[in-house]
Amino acid sequence: MTTINRRDLVKMIGGAGAGVAATLAVRPGTARAAATPPAPNPQVLPWPYKPLDPEAIAQRATDSYYKAECMYGSFEAIVGATAEQLGAPYKDFPFLMMKYGGGGINGWGTICGALSGAAAAFQLLSPKPDGLIDAIFVWYESTALPDFLPKGAKFPEIRSVSGTPLCHTSISKWCAAAQKTTYSPERRERCGAIAGAVARKAVLLLNEQAAAKPITTALPAVAQNCMSCHERGGALENSRGKMNCGGCHSPMLGKHPAGV
Amino acid sequence: MTTINRRDLVKMIGGAGAGVAATLAVRPGTARAAATPPAPNPQVLPWPYKPLDPEAIAQRATDSYYKAECMYGSFEAIVGATAEQLGAPYKDFPFLMMKYGGGGINGWGTICGALSGAAAAFQLLSPKPDGLIDAIFVWYESTALPDFLPKGAKFPEIRSVSGTPLCHTSISKWCAAAQKTTYSPERRERCGAIAGAVARKAVLLLNEQAAAKPITTALPAVAQNCMSCHERGGALENSRGKMNCGGCHSPMLGKHPAGV
Numbered sequence: 001m002t003t004i005n006r007r008d009l010v011k012m013i014g015g016a017g018a019g020v021a022a023t024l025a026v027r028p029g030t031a032r033a034a035a036t037p038p039a040p041n042p043q044v045l046p047w048p049y050k051p052l053d054p055e056a057i058a059q060r061a062t063d064s065y066y067k068a069e070c071m072y073g074s075f076e077a078i079v080g081a082t083a084e085q086l087g088a089p090y091k092d093f094p095f096l097m098m099k100y101g102g103g104g105i106n107g108w109g110t111i112c113g114a115l116s117g118a119a120a121a122f123q124l125l126s127p128k129p130d131g132l133i134d135a136i137f138v139w140y141e142s143t144a145l146p147d148f149l150p151k152g153a154k155f156p157e158i159r160s161v162s163g164t165p166l167c168h169t170s171i172s173k174w175c176a177a178a179q180k181t182t183y184s185p186e187r188r189e190r191c192g193a194i195a196g197a198v199a200r201k202a203v204l205l206l207n208e209q210a211a212a213k214p215i216t217t218a219l220p221a222v223a224q225n226c227m228s229c230h231e232r233g234g235a236l237e238n239s240r241g242k243m244n245c246g247g248c249h250s251p252m253l254g255k256h257p258a259g260v
Numbered sequence: 261m262t263t264i265n266r267r268d269l270v271k272m273i274g275g276a277g278a279g280v281a282a283t284l285a286v287r288p289g290t291a292r293a294a295a296t297p298p299a300p301n302p303q304v305l306p307w308p309y310k311p312l313d314p315e316a317i318a319q320r321a322t323d324s325y326y327k328a329e330c331m332y333g334s335f336e337a338i339v340g341a342t343a344e345q346l347g348a349p350y351k352d353f354p355f356l357m358m359k360y361g362g363g364g365i366n367g368w369g370t371i372c373g374a375l376s377g378a379a380a381a382f383q384l385l386s387p388k389p390d391g392l393i394d395a396i397f398v399w400y401e402s403t404a405l406p407d408f409l410p411k412g413a414k415f416p417e418i419r420s421v422s423g424t425p426l427c428h429t430s431i432s433k434w435c436a437a438a439q440k441t442t443y444s445p446e447r448r449e450r451c452g453a454i455a456g457a458v459a460r461k462a463v464l465l466l467n468e469q470a471a472a473k474p475i476t477t478a479l480p481a482v483a484q485n486c487m488s489c490h491e492r493g494g495a496l497e498n499s500r501g502k503m504n505c506g507g508c509h510s511p512m513l514g515k516h517p518a519g520v
Contacts, residue, residue: 042352043351043353043354047354091303092301092302092303093353094302094353094384095303096383097383098383100382104371104500105376105397105425106394107500108393108502109501109502109503110371111364111365111376116365119365123356123358124357133360133366133368165368166426168500168501168503175498181498182492182499183500237441237442238436239431239432239442240431241364241368241369241370241428242368243368243369
């Protein structure tokens with residue numbers, strides 16, 4: 001038998017965190033039961049988001065890019081900064097999982113990892129992520145990027161418009177504009193800056209939404225024209241997607257049926 | 261002052277899990293200090309993986325698809341089942357974050373969400389995820405899918421070869437084979453089955469790797485031919501990616517410079 005007072009008990013289990021507090025709190029008849037908030041549950045989405053500094057997050061994303069690639073870069077900067085504000089158990093998130101998205105997923109050239117990381121962050125931190133995803137994808141397709149110059153950049157800033165959210169095309173278009181090869185150090189620095197640019201834009205959008213500003217996005221007119229036949233409710237309805245069709249299909253347009 | 265024995269103490273804090281055990285264990289001078297393993301840290305990758313049942317995981321992925329789309333479907337089935345084996349704090353992972361990947365990321369038609377979920381799961385659970393990602397992407401591009409028929413399927417099984425890991429093209433090719441529209445209930449059921457098929461393949465690969473079997477993958481010969489000029493070390497080196505080029509570029513091949 002051990003003799004122990006309440007203070008000793010709390011001291012003994014002090015490092016165990018909110019789970020213990022909750023266990024003690026719900027014991028019937030204790031005075032603290034009503035006052036103790038529930039233990040935070042990181043499975044409940046969205047996580048509480050407090051506006052972040054876009055410039056600081058941009059630099060953090062570029063820095064993280066050099067640790068584990070582009071998707072980790074944008075995601076870790078936004079969600080890592082938020083998790084640090086929230087503390088445990090949010091900080092338990094396995095951030096390095098996002099390394100998989102590097103180079104359009106392990107170098108496959110599919111979705112730009114910086115965009116994918118931002119989209120995942122939106123789903124985690126926003127009550128209405130869909131509009132934010134659409135907004136950042138359209139912005140990425142249509143904006144000369146990267147529009148962020150990281151500290152310590154070694155090469156001249158060169159921007160290009162990707163016309164697509166896909167890594168492969170985005171990289172090839174930049175390399176054509178910069179007259180650099182796809183595995184050059186200049187291209188690698190460019191993708192680090194892209195991680196920063198995308199993370200900054202993502203934070204700007206999250207902050208706008210948190211301030212109850214409306215987020216509206218329109219797909220490009222040329223894509224809307226294609227989609228009027230090929231997408232939902234069109235005469236053909238044989239396509240699903242929101243990418244700007246011309247990002248891949250421009251060489252086909254000469255063969256397209258007349259009258260469209 | 262409260263009188264309490266050790267058994268009561270353990271009973272009181274029983275719901276608090278490993279954190280408490282560790283806190284008690286590291287108190288200096290206790291006999292258990294050396295024997296207690298450190299508290300598990302879900303940030304340390306890979307998470308401990310124990311082989312799963314591919315058929316059960318396939319069905320779980322399809323069921324999860326109907327909760328939060330394709331990326332959630334494959335990821336939740338594989339990682340959720342693993343997290344249940346591992347317990348807290350692994351189960352804290354915010355699984356619903358993966359909803360963002362639905363329809364190639366919020367309907368954009370980029371990377372197939374089922375594939376993206378599998379790739380994320382590989383990064384989380386495998387000591388060597390890169391080879392697994394390549395293996396499942398090549399399999400997805402070249403196999404008639406879905407090769408999994410979920411319980412309760414309402415429509416006849418129809419398979420197609422996507423030729424690409426991208427959602428938009430994968431869906432359009434299946435719709436052409438099935439003569440169904442892209443927003444039909446048949447197409448939706450097909451994507452649920454794709455989530456199951458991909459999750460099953462992912463578990464087979466994880467189990468093979470866990471059994472120390474070699475995982476080897478070769479990109480299609482036609483893609484290797486393109487890449488010999490356009491990819492790393494080629495005369496042009498103006499592309500980055502591993503996708504089968506013909507998935508998007510086949511209409512361009514008639515215009516390609518002669519001699520290739």
